[in-house]
Amino acid sequence: DRYPHELSGGLAQRAATALALIGDAPLLLADEPTTGLDRDLVERTVDELRRHTDEGRALLIITHDLAAAERIADRVAVMYAGRIVEIADAGPFFGAPGPRHPYAKGLLDALPERDFAPIPGMPPELGALPDGCAFAARCARADARCTAERPAFDDGLACHHGLTGRASHSLTKAAADA
Numbered sequence: 208d209r210y211p212h213e214l215s216g217g218l219a220q221r222a223a224t225a226l227a228l229i230g231d232a233p234l235l236l237a238d239e240p241t242t243g244l245d246r247d248l249v250e251r252t253v254d255e256l257r258r259h260t261d262e263g264r265a266l267l268i269i270t271h272d273l274a275a276a277e278r279i280a281d282r283v284a285v286m287y288a289g290r291i292v293e294i295a296d297a298g299p300f301f302g303a304p305g306p307r308h309p310y311a312k313g314l315l316d317a318l319p320e321r322d323f324a325p326i327p328g329m330p331p332e333l334g335a336l337p338d339g340c341a342f343a344a345r346c347a348r349a350d351a352r353c354t355a356e357r358p359a360f361d362d363g364l365a366c367h368h369g370l371t372g373r374a375s376h377s378l379t380k381a382a383a384d385a
């Protein structure tokens with residue numbers, strides 16, 4: 208019996224999620240569905256969304272909550288400065304061999320439960336992106352090519368010098384394809 212403005216942030220968030228789950232929409236779009244929730248509610252929200260995907264619905268979740276993404280996602284797309292820079296299966300992305308893009312690796316390394324090592328610097332202004340890679344000013348692997356040439360998105364990655372952990376993965380895939 209309450210108006211939306213009378214609900215707390217967390218309750219409004221849960222009410223919005225519940226509304227989205229009513230009906231039989233085959234595709235759910237969830238933009239930061241766990242923001243503002245305490246950890247217990249995050250777990251319950253993730254479980255509920257996962258249950259719906261297990262029942263055959265597709266879910267596109269946009270989130271900064273990597274722990275929630277790890278629990279719910281089958282595939283992960285990492286965005287930086289408005290572009291997708293890596294797409295990967297969630298298992299190898301969060302486990303082994305890990306991300307291939309330096310920004311994606313930095314995101315995981317920054318987690319308290321991992322290295323708790325922040326990515327240096329700040330993101331670029333979206334209205335004044337550099338000619339080359341948008342992550343170059345913050346990337347330890349950047350070289351002259353990175354600052355001069357924007358990396359194309361190819362084989363799930365937009366990087367001139369992707370991390371090597373993925374090489375065996377690609378080789379495995381190549382062997383499987385062969």
Ligand code: SF4
Pocket residue numbers: 308309310340341342343344346347348349350353358365366367368369
């Ligand atoms: S293209 Fe270069 S600067 Fe950009 S993420 Fe890859 S290695 Fe780093």
